[in-house]
Amino acid sequence: MGGLVVAMDGPSGSGKSSVSRGVARALGLRYLDTGAMYRAMTWWMLQQGLDLADPAALAARCGEPAITSGTDPDAPTIHVDGSDVAGPIRSTEVTAAVSAVAAVPEVRARLVAMQREIIGAGDIVVEGRDIGTVVAPDATAKIYLTASAEARAQRRSAELAGTTVEAQQAAMARRDTLDSTRKTDPLSMADGAVELDTTSLTLDEVIDAVLGVVKERGL
Ligand SMILES: Nc1ncnc2c1ncn2[C@@H]1O[C@H](COP(=O)(O)OP(=O)(O)O)[C@@H](O)[C@H]1O
Ligand SMILES: Nc1ccn([C@H]2C[C@H](O)[C@@H](COP(=O)(O)OP(=O)(O)O)O2)c(=O)n1
Numbered sequence: 142m143g144g145l146v147v148a149m150d151g152p153s154g155s156g157k158s159s160v161s162r163g164v165a166r167a168l169g170l171r172y173l174d175t176g177a178m179y180r181a182m183t184w185w186m187l188q189q190g191l192d193l194a195d196p197a198a199l200a201a202r203c204g205e206p207a208i209t210s211g212t213d214p215d216a217p218t219i220h221v222d223g224s225d226v227a228g229p230i231r232s233t234e235v236t237a238a239v240s241a242v243a244a245v246p247e248v249r250a251r252l253v254a255m256q257r258e259i260i261g262a263g264d265i266v267v268e269g270r271d272i273g274t275v276v277a278p279d280a281t282a283k284i285y286l287t288a289s290a291e292a293r294a295q296r297r298s299a300e301l302a303g304t305t306v307e308a309q310q311a312a313m314a315r316r317d318t319l320d321s322t323r324k325t326d327p328l329s330m331a332d333g334a335v336e337l338d339t340t341s342l343t344l345d346e347v348i349d350a351v352l353g354v355v356k357e358r359g360l
Contacts (some may be wrong), residue, residue, distance in 0.1 A: 144263035144281070145170065147355060148272035148331065151286035152317050154293030156339045156347055157268040160286065163348040165214035165266040168355070172214035173259055175276070176239075178252050180230035181208045181221050184243040187234060193241045200247035208252075210259060214266070236312075240319035270320060273331030282358045283334035284351055290314065292340045299315035 147170070149161045158174060165172040185206040191198050211218030219227050229235065242248055256276050260267060267276065273283035287316050288296075294310035301309070321329075330336060339347045 145265075145355075146260060146263045146277050146280040147266040147351070148277050148280035148334075149177055149266060149268040149273075149286065149351075150269075150270055150272050150284070150331070150334070151315050152293065154297045154338060155286035155288045156344065157286055160284075160339075160347050160351060161266045161268040162217075163344065163353070164212040164343075164351050167352055168347065169264075170201045170214070171212035171265040172217055173210060173212055173265055173267045174217055174219075174255065175221045175252070175256055175267060175272065177217070177227075177230060178208055178210060178255065179239055179243045179248075180235050181219050182206065182248055182252065183235050183239045184226050184230050184232075185221050186242055187238060189207075192256075193238050196245045199245045202253055203245065203251055208255065212265065214257065222261040236316070240316055243320070273334050274329060278331065282351075282355045283331045284354060285330045285334040285336045286347070287336060287338050288340045297344075 143168045145168070147161075147164060149157050149164075151157050151316065153187070160173075162172055164170070182203060184204070186193065186199060189202065189204060206221050209220045210275070218225065219230065253276055256267065259265075260277055265279075271275065273280060273285070289311070290310055294306050294313055297313065298306045298309040337347060337350055342350070
């Protein structure tokens with residue numbers, strides 16, 4: 142199984158994290174959440190009091206924070222300069238700011254380089270927006286998860302207290318638009334990717350479908 146890389150892309154709430162972790166567990170692979178790295182960078186920028194509307198300022202400082210990702214699918218971790226930021230990176234402040242930070246080319250260049258280093262010799266499931274297109278175009282299997290906007294919003298609002306499905310759907314639509322209007326569209330599907338619409342599938346059904354694709358691609 143040496144060198145196996147599974148690239149898992151798709152919009153928020155399509156099931157990337159849960160499916161990636163399930164697939165990694167089933168195959169004994171590592172797991173990398175690249176969205177958590179963009180969130181960690183954003184958390185640090187906010188801590189520094191940087192103006193997120195000033196891309197040059199973000200570009201100038203993005204080399205400073207040490208971001209470390211633990212790749213155990215049963216207990217993934219994320220640290221910035223030694224501090225555990227797993228909780229704070231999910232705050233509404235970070236969620237609202239992350240698209241602006243992720244749009245800065247210097248931020249992407251640094252994080253993509255870190256991601257490629259972690260991917261290294263492989264045996265890993267990597268989730269994000271540009272894994273099959275940019276980070277690991279030679280991945281063994283590329284999956285593009287989708288789900289209806291309503292299903293995605295319903296799943297997210299079930300996780301968060303105090304939000305309505307409608308408010309969640311509007312917030313996600315806003316972020317999807319911001320995320321996909323950059324120069325290189327991070328929500329585009331990679332060549333050779335298999336698209337899976339998860340709207341009416343259970344988590345286990347999606348995991349089984351992905352395991353089927355991986356097997357086909359030469360596990
Ligand atoms: N096929 C599915 N059916 C029902 N719920 C799902 C499905 N896939 C994921 N979920 C749930 O939806 C929520 C969002 O999934 P997550 O894996 O975090 O998506 P993403 O990483 O794409 O944002 C989680 O609570 C997860 O358990
Ligand atoms: N490879 C990636 C991963 C995430 N991003 C950006 C786009 C997203 O709005 C944020 C946060 O990603 P994350 O996967 O945590 O978001 P969701 O859990 O799907 O809501 O980071 C990116 O630009 N490229």
